[in-house]
Amino acid sequence: MSLNDTMHLLRAWLRDPRSVGALAPSGPALARLMTAHVDHAHGPVIELGPGTGVFTRALLERGLPGHRLVLVETDPVLASTLAQRYRHARVLRMDAARLGRSSSLFGDERASAVISGLPLLSxxxxxxxxxxxxxxxxxLQQGGALYQFTYGLRCPVPRALRQRLGLEAERIGGAWLNLPPAWVWRIRRP
Incomplete structure (x- = not known):
């Protein structure tokens, strides 16, 4: 993590505190855990709230081709930085709440995984x-999964919402070396 990335996040937090979940980028242990179960051979990937691109970098290092990745970021400065840093990925400056109003971000194909850095609890x-x-x-394609991290012990997707949509949540690990420590949840339809 660079000082420049930390400053980008701090400025984004100052612009809109509810849209930024942490004042420092996630660490490498959390990035590995968030991306460890993503098998890009089954389809493209969407990242929600990529911030400075810590998970983006981990996905690309795991072999995901950049053109098979869409980054959804609301903050204009962070979106611009991501577009410069990851030229092969498609960066959409939009609110993730609009995903239901959009057709698939990959044309006829749906994503095999969604990686979320959104601060759902706030x-x-x-x-x-x-x-x-x-x-x-x-x-998300059938059989695909949403990977979400949280600093709390409970799943950040409310139980009532999971039940209404027929989703199950499984905590797949913790990143104790992250500051603060974080837990990763896999959410999918059985």
């Missing part, structure tokens, strides 16, 4: 519902 419940519904109803 986002209003109706917006969380719109994000999760959009992911599972419009963007």
């Amino acid at each position: 986002i209003p419940a109706d917006k969380v519902a719109a994000i999760i519904e959009g992911v599972f109803e419009r963007q």
